Amino acid sequence: MVFMVEPELFDRCHRLMGELGLTRPGASISVRPLTGGVSSDVLRVDTDHGRYCVKFALEQLRVSADWKAPVHRNAAEYRWLEFVAAFAPDNVPKLFGRSAALGGFAMELLDAPDLRNWKTDLLANRPREADVRGLARLIGMIHARSSAEEGLATKFANQEDFEALRIEPYLRSLIVVYPKLTEPIGRMAQDLALARTVLVHGDVSPKNILFVGARPVLLDAECATMGDPVFDVAFCLNHFLLKAIRAPARARALLDAVRHFLDEYGQALTWEDQSAFEVRLARLLPMLLLARIDGKSPVEYLDEVQRQAVRSLAVPLIAGPPETVGAILTAFEGDLH
Missing domain, CATH: 3.30.200.20 (Phosphorylase Kinase; domain 1)
Incomplete structure (x- = not known):
């Protein structure tokens, strides 16, 4: 032994x-x-x-x-x-x-010769459009399948776990640091806690995504519950925005990755109105940005100047949320220029 x-x-x-x-x-x-x-x-x-x-x-x-x-x-x-x-x-x-x-x-045990961890890849390289679209297609398919399948609400009634693993550490903990944002963050936390629309993975982070060639493989679904699909989408897109702050030379490609993801995911989004989905997404995305700076699970790859840049972008967007992700991207493009 x-x-x-x-x-x-x-x-x-x-x-x-x-x-x-x-x-x-x-x-x-x-x-x-x-x-x-x-x-x-x-x-x-x-x-x-x-x-x-x-x-x-x-x-x-x-x-x-x-x-x-x-x-x-x-x-x-x-x-x-x-x-x-x-x-x-x-x-x-x-x-x-x-x-x-x-x-x-x-x-x-995944150990193929062409295996790539997406976090490592994105920290060093521009995102590949095929990777982004392939992942978005997969997430959209999972959400669409689960929205139509009976019995999942009972099988995945894990809202208490989702509260402990996601809502409290990423959202409610921010209220302690930013009491002036109590109303918008508290309302989003409550909305997420009550949602039961699709089966949410809960941790669609690049570190949990492997690519075997062009094929995405999803890992680490400990947070899985019936919930709001915007959480998975925002959780993933958040990482493109954070990496755009870290690597301004690749920022345009990373912001385009947000657009490619939403374009592909939107083709699977049939269970609700797309504009209503985007309004919720635009509310949540800056909150998750701020959470990865001042919440319980901060990213490790930003320096203090970059962390302050995220705060300067995220706080006004939380206080006065836009109705589209495009408006968030415009704010990022203006700041990066």
Whole structure:
């Protein structure tokens, strides 16, 4: 047996592999941590049967703020992956089983030669239009499918988890820092808490998106719940805007990526009026911008001058929200020039 993690976590992996039939009794395994997010232990486990990625949710997230979340969200993620695999199996990892007792699951270890982590890619390069449109098409398809499927409201009644993982740390925590914005932020938080329109992934961040060639693969759906589709769209577009602040030389391409995403996603948006959707999106987007500066999960790649630039853009847009994303892009273009 090879230990590259704490013995307790190693033993948990060993028991999970045995329970799922992914190793023979008494066979050796090796376990090593994988880099990733702040909310789970994510591990590579090698057994006599193959190589797997194993995931266990953490109660206390790995951030400087006090941020706790229920560990049963691991089950919501597994159900989200099962749902998407039924109609888009190439866009999620293959699943090998989950243990409720151990609070973890095993999935395919993705290690193709042409594998790209989108966060790493976007920090170094201009976004590829095909990547942006491919992801938007996938998110739109998931939202459209879920809007029409009965029974999901019961299966994904995870609003309390979404409150703990998204609404409180990203929105309600901002009110403490910006009390003058209590009304617009509080109203948006309440609207998100009450929405039950589509199945929301909840963390459509570039770090959770892999590309195998031109094919997007979505990971990390711990926040999955029935909710408002604008959250997934805003959460993703937010990263294009933040990276435009970080890299002015690529800003035009990143702002165009916002336009390409919305153009592609709009082709799937059939469950509600597009103008109403965009009004909500234009309200939420600057709030998420500010949240990644002064909320509980700030981005690590902006310096203080860039962080202040985000504040200067976001605060007026929250106080007096435009009705279109185009107006937000115009504000960004003016500031960057």
